[in-house]
Amino acid sequence: MKTISLINYKGGVGKTTITANLGAQLARTGLRVLMVDLDPQTSLTFSFIPQDEWNQFEKTKTIKNWFDAHIAQDDGFDIASLLLTDLKVKALLGTGGRLSLISSHLNLINVDLDLAQDLGGGSDRTRSLNFLKIYGRLKLGLQSLKDQFDVVLIDCPPNFNIVTRTAIVASDYVLVPTKADYLSTIGFEGLAANIQRFKDDYNKRCLDWPEHGTKIDPQWLGIVFTMVNLRLGEPIRNQKGYVEAVISVVTRLAGKDIVFDEYVRENKTEHAVAPEEGIPVVLGSRQGETYRAVRQELVDLANAVKGRAGL
Numbered sequence: 001m002k003t004i005s006l007i008n009y010k011g012g013v014g015k016t017t018i019t020a021n022l023g024a025q026l027a028r029t030g031l032r033v034l035m036v037d038l039d040p041q042t043s044l045t046f047s048f049i050p051q052d053e054w055n056q057f058e059k060t061k062t063i064k065n066w067f068d069a070h071i072a073q074d075d076g077f078d079i080a081s082l083l084l085t086d087l088k089v090k091a092l093l094g095t096g097g098r099l100s101l102i103s104s105h106l107n108l109i110n111v112d113l114d115l116a117q118d119l120g121g122g123s124d125r126t127r128s129l130n131f132l133k134i135y136g137r138l139k140l141g142l143q144s145l146k147d148q149f150d151v152v153l154i155d156c157p158p159n160f161n162i163v164t165r166t167a168i169v170a171s172d173y174v175l176v177p178t179k180a181d182y183l184s185t186i187g188f189e190g191l192a193a194n195i196q197r198f199k200d201d202y203n204k205r206c207l208d209w210p211e212h213g214t215k216i217d218p219q220w221l222g223i224v225f226t227m228v229n230l231r232l233g234e235p236i237r238n239q240k241g242y243v244e245a246v247i248s249v250v251t252r253l254a255g256k257d258i259v260f261d262e263y264v265r266e267n268k269t270e271h272a273v274a275p276e277e278g279i280p281v282v283l284g285s286r287q288g289e290t291y292r293a294v295r296q297e298l299v300d301l302a303n304a305v306k307g308r309a310g311l
């Protein structure tokens, strides 16, 4: 099982849209896919489940229950009880593949505050053990599902709070959706520095307390450009400049060019209706050249992700 986190501090860059489409497409190619919605905005959840249906699960079947069980020191809680499998897309996936979801909750925002309290106080030893236990919480749960899934996609919130860091600990790879604009060229540098700092901190504590945690080394899966404006099949000129600027920053920081050649164009018509219908664009069946081109880009991206992650 490979775990991939989709992260960018910047909001609205297409993290959730890419998670939904990658999840659907990877499942269609026969993989057993789990999507985890780690964002209290619950956009991924509501892209697959109507809100009134989710209301039946909100107290008992969201990722918040997994963190709450930690806070309540309930060691018997089984994360498998949170899996939602009866999604509307199921009928479109063909045989072989599987798509499951662990939904999020608006109050996940409070979990960060509760966990922060547990991180402070006590002796050095207590603080370190709490640190490893809290940040390792998501990894612990996902490991128990490793025989059920080939790949886990974690849709992170646009921040670097505690819950987001639990995703870093759980991940083999980090995938960064980004726009081709000025602020995005700056954003990656901050993200890379914070991940490195957190990784060093986590690994130092693992070294001190080896029986309480294992070293982490999440790799960059890559950067994917989203909402790209095209003219005559090519990104428009001012975006091309930003694409090149991002490639140069990323290559310097990651030691190699990790930007995907595959990108996702801006298309409000297709992407705006998909969440409401509960079916990601890549699984749609609309007619027309533009739709086919948009869908093909998402298929190509999923294939590239499959290749890089060794799926």
Ligand SMILES: Nc1ncnc2c1ncn2[C@@H]1O[C@H](COP(=O)(O)OP(=O)(O)OP(=O)(O)O)[C@@H](O)[C@H]1O
Residues within 6 Å of the ligand: 010, 011, 012, 013, 014, 015, 016, 017, 018, 039, 041, 043, 156, 157, 158, 226, 227, 228, 264, 265, 266, 267, 268, 271, 272
């Ligand atoms: N390629 C695209 N073309 C046009 N609109 C898009 C595209 N991708 C996403 N959108 C729209 O842009 C908005 C933000 O996208 P999305 O929710 O995927 O971003 P996000 O990075 O997950 O945001 P947040 O940081 O708030 O979680 C949504 O309304 C979505 O429908």
Ligand SMILES: [Mg+2]
Residues within 6 Å of the ligand: 015, 016, 017, 039, 043, 044, 155, 156
């Ligand atoms: Mg999102």
